[in-house]
Amino acid sequence: MKHRFQHKFITTGFGLVLPTFVGVGWSFQNTPQALFLSIKQSAIQSRIIFIFALVGFSLSLVLVCSMCYFLNRQITERQHAEQALRESEQRFQFLTEATFEGIIIHEMGKIIDANQSFAKLFGYETQEVIGMSAKDFLTPESLALVMKNIASGYDSPYEVTGVKKNGTTFPLEVVGKNSIYQDRKVRMAVGRDITKRKQAEGRLKAREHQQAVVAQLVGQQALAGVAVSTLMNEAVTLVAQNLEVEYCKIFELLPDGQAFLLRAGIGWQEGLVNHVTVGTDLDSQAGYTLLSQEPVIVEDLRQETRFRGSALLHNHGVVSGMTVVIHGIDQPFGVLGADTTRRRTFTEDDTNFLQAVANVLSTAIERKKTEEKLQQAHDKLEIEVALRTAELSKINQQLQTELSEHKRTEALLQESEERFRSAFENAAIGKALVAIDGRWLRVNRSLCEIVGYCEAELLATTFQAITHPDDLDIDLDYVRQVLSDKIRYYEMEKRYFHKQGHIVWILLSGSLVRDTEGKPLYFIAQIQDITRRKQAELALRDSERRFRAIFDQTFQFIGLLKPDGTLLEANQTALDFSGISHTDIVDRPFWEARWWTISTKTQNQLKEAIARAATGEFVRYEVDVLGRGDTVATIDFSLKPVVDETRNVILLIPEGRDISERKRVEKMKNEFISVVSHELRTPLSSIRGSLGLLASRRLDSQPQKQERMLEIAVAETERLTRLVNDILDLERLESGKIVLEKTSCDTATLMLQSVEVLRLLAEESKITLNISPLSVQVWADSDRIIQVLVNILGNAVKFSPAGSTVWLSAELSQNPILNTPQVLFQVKDQGRGIPTDKLESIFRRFQQVDASDSRSKGGTGLGLAICRSIVKQHGGQIWVQSVLGQGSTFYFTLPVLPK
Numbered sequence: 001m002k003h004r005f006q007h008k009f010i011t012t013g014f015g016l017v018l019p020t021f022v023g024v025g026w027s028f029q030n031t032p033q034a035l036f037l038s039i040k041q042s043a044i045q046s047r048i049i050f051i052f053a054l055v056g057f058s059l060s061l062v063l064v065c066s067m068c069y070f071l072n073r074q075i076t077e078r079q080h081a082e083q084a085l086r087e088s089e090q091r092f093q094f095l096t097e098a099t100f101e102g103i104i105i106h107e108m109g110k111i112i113d114a115n116q117s118f119a120k121l122f123g124y125e126t127q128e129v130i131g132m133s134a135k136d137f138l139t140p141e142s143l144a145l146v147m148k149n150i151a152s153g154y155d156s157p158y159e160v161t162g163v164k165k166n167g168t169t170f171p172l173e174v175v176g177k178n179s180i181y182q183d184r185k186v187r188m189a190v191g192r193d194i195t196k197r198k199q200a201e202g203r204l205k206a207r208e209h210q211q212a213v214v215a216q217l218v219g220q221q222a223l224a225g226v227a228v229s230t231l232m233n234e235a236v237t238l239v240a241q242n243l244e245v246e247y248c249k250i251f252e253l254l255p256d257g258q259a260f261l262l263r264a265g266i267g268w269q270e271g272l273v274n275h276v277t278v279g280t281d282l283d284s285q286a287g288y289t290l291l292s293q294e295p296v297i298v299e300d301l302r303q304e305t306r307f308r309g310s311a312l313l314h315n316h317g318v319v320s321g322m323t324v325v326i327h328g329i330d331q332p333f334g335v336l337g338a339d340t341t342r343r344r345t346f347t348e349d350d351t352n353f354l355q356a357v358a359n360v361l362s363t364a365i366e367r368k369k370t371e372e373k374l375q376q377a378h379d380k381l382e383i384e385v386a387l388r389t390a391e392l393s394k395i396n397q398q399l400q401t402e403l404s405e406h407k408r409t410e411a412l413l414q415e416s417e418e419r420f421r422s423a424f425e426n427a428a429i430g431k432a433l434v435a436i437d438g439r440w441l442r443v444n445r446s447l448c449e450i451v452g453y454c455e456a457e458l459l460a461t462t463f464q465a466i467t468h469p470d471d472l473d474i475d476l477d478y479v480r481q482v483l484s485d486k487i488r489y490y491e492m493e494k495r496y497f498h499k500q501g502h503i504v505w506i507l508l509s510g511s512l513v514r515d516t517e518g519k520p521l522y523f524i525a526q527i528q529d530i531t532r533r534k535q536a537e538l539a540l541r542d543s544e545r546r547f548r549a550i551f552d553q554t555f556q557f558i559g560l561l562k563p564d565g566t567l568l569e570a571n572q573t574a575l576d577f578s579g580i581s582h583t584d585i586v587d588r589p590f591w592e593a594r595w596w597t598i599s600t601k602t603q604n605q606l607k608e609a610i611a612r613a614a615t616g617e618f619v620r621y622e623v624d625v626l627g628r629g630d631t632v633a634t635i636d637f638s639l640k641p642v643v644d645e646t647r648n649v650i651l652l653i654p655e656g657r658d659i660s661e662r663k664r665v666e667k668m669k670n671e672f673i674s675v676v677s678h679e680l681r682t683p684l685s686s687i688r689g690s691l692g693l694l695a696s697r698r699l700d701s702q703p704q705k706q707e708r709m710l711e712i713a714v715a716e717t718e719r720l721t722r723l724v725n726d727i728l729d730l731e732r733l734e735s736g737k738i739v740l741e742k743t744s745c746d747t748a749t750l751m752l753q754s755v756e757v758l759r760l761l762a763e764e765s766k767i768t769l770n771i772s773p774l775s776v777q778v779w780a781d782s783d784r785i786i787q788v789l790v791n792i793l794g795n796a797v798k799f800s801p802a803g804s805t806v807w808l809s810a811e812l813s814q815n816p817i818l819n820t821p822q823v824l825f826q827v828k829d830q831g832r833g834i835p836t837d838k839l840e841s842i843f844r845r846f847q848q849v850d851a852s853d854s855r856s857k858g859g860t861g862l863g864l865a866i867c868r869s870i871v872k873q874h875g876g877q878i879w880v881q882s883v884l885g886q887g888s889t890f891y892f893t894l895p896v897l898p899k
Contacts, residue, residue, distance in 0.1 A: 102191040105181055109134040109147065112186065121193060123165035137162055139169065146174070150187050153178050159194070171198045228368050232264035235357055239338055240266050243350055247316060247339040250361070251278065251286050253332060260286050260334060268316065278310040285309055286335045289323040295351045297322045300343055305587055313339060320344040322351065326358045326365070329488070333365050363488060430506070430527030436483070436520055438462035450506065450529045452499030463525075468495035468503065475508070482512045483520060493530065505534040557635065557656035563614040563649050565590045565607065574656070579628035590654070595625040598632065613639035613652050622659070633660045740781040740873060744897055747810055747823055748773035750782060754789035755808060758797060766802040769793070774810035776823050777897040784870045785894070788878075789825070791863045792890045796829035800887075804830040813893070821896040822876070826889055833884035843868045843878070867892070 102118030104111050111132050119126040122137055135143050142160035149158065155177045162172035176189040236248040247267035251260035259277040262268070268276075280287040288307045289296045298321045301309045313321065316339075323337035336358040424431055430447030432440055440458045448455055451466060464472060471494040478490040489511035496504045507528040513521045557574035561567055567590045575581060578594040585593045590610065591603040602623060609619045620638040627633055635656040642651040690709040699706045751773045762769050778785075789808070796806040807828040815822050834842065843864045871878045871892045882888035 103188070104129070104191075105186050105188050106134060107184060107186045109143075109150075112181075118191065121191060122162065139163060142172075146176075149176065150178070162191070162193075170195050228365055229264065231364050232361065235336075235361055236264050236266045239336075239354065239357055242353065243338050243346075245338045245340040247318065247321075249337050249339070250326070250334060251337070252334040253280070253290070257331075260284075262312075263334065268312075272312075276312060278312055282306075283308050283310075285313065285321065285323055286337065289325060289335050289337075290332060293325055295322065295324045295355060297346050297351065299345055317341045320346070322346045322354055324351070324355045324358045327362045329366055333362060336361065359487065363485075366488065430525075430529070432463075432525045432527065434463055434510075434523040434525050436522065438464045441522055447527055450504060450527060451496050457499075466496050468497065471495055478510065479523070482510065482523075488512075493534075503531075504529065505531045557654075557658075559590075559654045561590055561610070561639075561652040561654055563610075563641075563652060565610040565652075567593060568651075577627050577633070577658075595627075598624060598626040609639055610652065613641050614649055616641050616643065616647070616649055625656070633658050634663050635659060740784060740870075742779050742781050742874075744777050745780050745782045745785065746775055747778055747825075747894075748775040750780075750785050750789065751808055751810065751825075754786050754793060757786070757790050758793050761794065762797050762806070765797055765800070767797050767800055768805040769797075770805050770807045772807070772809040774812070774823065776810070776812065778823060778894045779897045780874055780894055781870075785874070788867045788870050788892065789827075791867050792827045792892075795863070796827055796831065796888075796890075799831040800829045801831070806830075812896070815893075815895070822893045823896060825892050825894070828887065828889040830887040833886055834880065834882040834888050835884065839880055839882065842880070 102121040103115045104118050105113040111129055111134070114126060114129045116126050119129045122129075134146060138146060139161045142162075145158070145160060148154075155175065157173055157175040160172050160174055161169050163169050171194045173192045173194045174189055176187050178185065178187050180186070181188075232250050236250060240246070240248040245267075247265070249265040249268070250263045252263040254261055254277070257280060259279055262273050262276045262278075265273050278284050278286055280290060282288050282291065285296060285298060285301075285307055298304055298309075301313060301319055301321065309318075318339040319341055320343055321337055321339035323335050326333040326336050336354060338354060424442075425444050427444055427446055430450050431444045432447055433442040435441050439462050443455055443458045445455075448458060451458070453461075453466075464476075467475060471492075474492060475494060478487070478492065481487045482490060489509065491507070491509045493505065493507055496506055498504050507530045509526040511524050513524060515521055556571075557577065558571045559567060559574060560569040567585050567588060570582070570585060570593075574595070580594050590596070591606045596603050596606050602625070605621075605623065609621070613619045618638070618640055620636070622634060623637050624632055624634050625637075636659050637654070637656045640653045640655065641649045642653060644650050694706060694709055699709065751771055755769050755771050759769065793806065793808060800806060807826070809826050809828075811824050811826075813822055813824045814820070868878050871894075875895050876893040878890070878892035880888055880890045
């Protein structure tokens with residue numbers, strides 16, 4: 001409206017301006033004529049014409065200014081509107097892209113816009129989605145439903161089936177709304193992946209179905225006349241159907257306790273039910289379940305290590321299975337199990353369902369036994385009544401005798417009651433009658449002694465009042481299960497508060513007494529004080545923790561073996577050495593562990609040692625074993641047999657001590673002694689030979705040879721002195737007997753002094769010394785650093801050809817590990833170079849590139865070893881780089897003195 005008004009105003013303005021300018025133009029154009037007329041006509045008419053022209057010009061000027069003002073205002077408002085539109089579009093785009101739900105805008109099923117979340121939901125890129133049709137994202141049935149809702153304008157959420165780019169389908173919740181978008185009738189839709197919700201609903205339905213199955217069994221066993229065998233057959237069928245397994249079985253424990261009988265089952269070969277038996281030892285899953293009294297789940301029987309599995313399971317190709325105990329009052333009835341030939345992971349709901357079915361069977365079986373006993377007693381009573389009636393009808397005179405017998409029976413009953421009271425009161429364990437709400441109705445003396453209260457004090461309170469809060473909810477849950485007939489009785493360990501305030505651990509057994517109509521009367525509780533046992537268990541756990549701490553923290557490798565070589569345990573030191581875990585090696589042959597896989601010979605040697613130790617022999621030898629990565633260590637290994645009282649070997653204790661360092665030191669020591677003895681013998685032999693010739697006077701007539709022999713003796717003596725001094729110097733440095741006298745030193749001064757020491761030798765060898773000094777303060781022993789520089793420069797001069805140059809320079813660098821400043825010294829020569837395999841060894845004792853250099857060049861083979869020791873004690877490093885035939889560069893570093 002506003003824009004139309006401005007447009008009209010501008011148009012009107014131009015309409016007024018144009019005639020006005022025409023009028024003014026006409027006025028000026030006809031001015032001469034007006035003047036001419038003013039002569040002929042009256043002066044009044046001339047004035048009127050001029051006034052009209054002036055007014056027209058003024059109005060034109062006002063209209064032009066007004067038009068410019070409104071035009072500028074219109075442009076400004078349009079710019080503001082466009083900016084607001086852009087900001088609105090940016091906010092809309094941000095909101096649509098930030099949401100996790102897919103959003104699209106489509107026109108009759110064709111997508112004209114979509115956010116990134118929608119594209120990711122179906123596995124597309126955003127640009128791929130634009131222009132696609134709804135049929136590309138939905139199954140035909142879902143597409144028909146969507147088109148129907150679009151036509152009807154349905155705007156509530158509903159479920160469809162989506163199709164991803166890779167063809168997979170998934171449940172999708174959709175809500176849409178018809179709208180106007182860019183002047184077109186479109187529909188905006190929002191989609192959400194509800195796969196997880198559907199899966200949760202499926203699990204809930206499965207659980208509800210399991211509960212319904214259990215309820216169905218409870219209802220059947222509650223019906224009069226239903227045989228236990230019928231209930232068992234129904235139970236295995238329902239379990240197999242519900243858990244979707246091929247096999248289900250009920251094993252009944254035979255009276256001798258040595259075997260199970262397949263009492264009921266489904267899926268097994270014909271003729272096995274009521275005929276086949278399995279053992280009750282730990283080799284079978286059923287026996288393992290009975291002994292553990294816990295549900296047992298097997299994901300893959302072929303890899304099971306706890307037991308081998310019965311022949312029945314292996315013959316039917318069973319892979320995965322689950323078993324639970326069917327409990328009884330005196331002893332378990334047997335085992336209920338479900339098996340499949342497919343590898344499967346059973347859930348906690350599956351376990352609870354199977355245990356619930358087992359509990360139903362247990363209740364039904366015990367109830368049936370009770371009914372049979374009652375029926376036998378009833379039949380016996382009827383026979384006795386019939387006989388007594390017959391006797392009374394025949395002999396009336398025995399009435400008094402019968403009355404006397406009745407009185408005697410009453411006396412016996414009273415006596416029985418008295419015996420019960422005495423047994424209740426004098427029982428060694430605590431006994432009590434407890435009301436449904438927890439009040440103590442009757443307690444015996446043992447219970448009072450356990451909790452420290454007298455009888456009157458206990459009867460005035462409830463069991464909830466003295467129960468530890470952490471155990472109360474579990475106890476009350478058992479009470480509710482008994483009251484609801486889910487279980488017949490319960491047994492649990494719990495804690496009572498003693499009157500004096502300390503904790504008393506007890507073993508509680510609770511059962512419910514009902515009247516003839518089945519209404520709950522009271523609970524019978526049997527309470528046994530197990531405080532000492534719990535304390536002993538805690539002490540045992542503490543002892544085991546201490547043993548484990550010592551076992552794992554010892555620096556030696558220690559383990560535990562069966563006599564056949566099966567590894568039972570290994571300490572953490574041994575595991576960390578090879579980077580393995582318990583699960584990698586436990587219950588497997590010892591020689592298959594990583595340590596021994598270094599070679600087949602090592603494994604066979606270990607097998608032989610285990611066989612010897614299994615006979616009672618203590619075995620010990622040194623062997624190389626494999627550690628983490630490619631690490632190899634030498635260990636002092638032993639096998640110690642452990643025997644029982646009959647001297648039979650029951651365990652083997654393997655122990656290993658890493659002696660790699662000791663071996664290395666022994667090798668170095670032997671090499672050192674060998675090299676030193678050789679280096680000492682060589683100059684001594686020369687001295688002895690020279691002096692021997694002089695002493696024999698065979699050279700008395702040959703003065704020149706005598707002089708030569710003396711020169712040799714003196715040179716070799718000097719060489720021997722240098723060798724001994726270098727050995728002593730190196731040993732004192734490495735043992736710390738020489739204390740470095742460190743002061744603040746200038747590196748340029750050290751470099752210049754070192755060059756001056758070798759100036760004469762370089763001139764004699766025709767070698768040019770080129771020095772580039774760097775002035776930096778370092779904390780060092782100046783004499784020792786000059787010793788290092790002189791040694792390295794001296795080697796460079798000795799091994800460089802005449803006419804070549806030796807360079808000495810220094811520069812600042814950064815320590816790559818400590819990230820601190822350091823000085824890097826470099827000595828470069830143009831000598832013969834050093835082979836790659838010698839670059840490290842020349843820094844060790846008595847190591848030279850060429851063994852003949854010790855004679856020709858006069859070296860001892862200890863100079864670079866001394867240099868490395870000095871640099872190392874200054875916190876630096878020394879190394880060399882070399883190219884054969886081109887020369888070598890020696891480097892060493894010193895830390896810069898902090899300012």
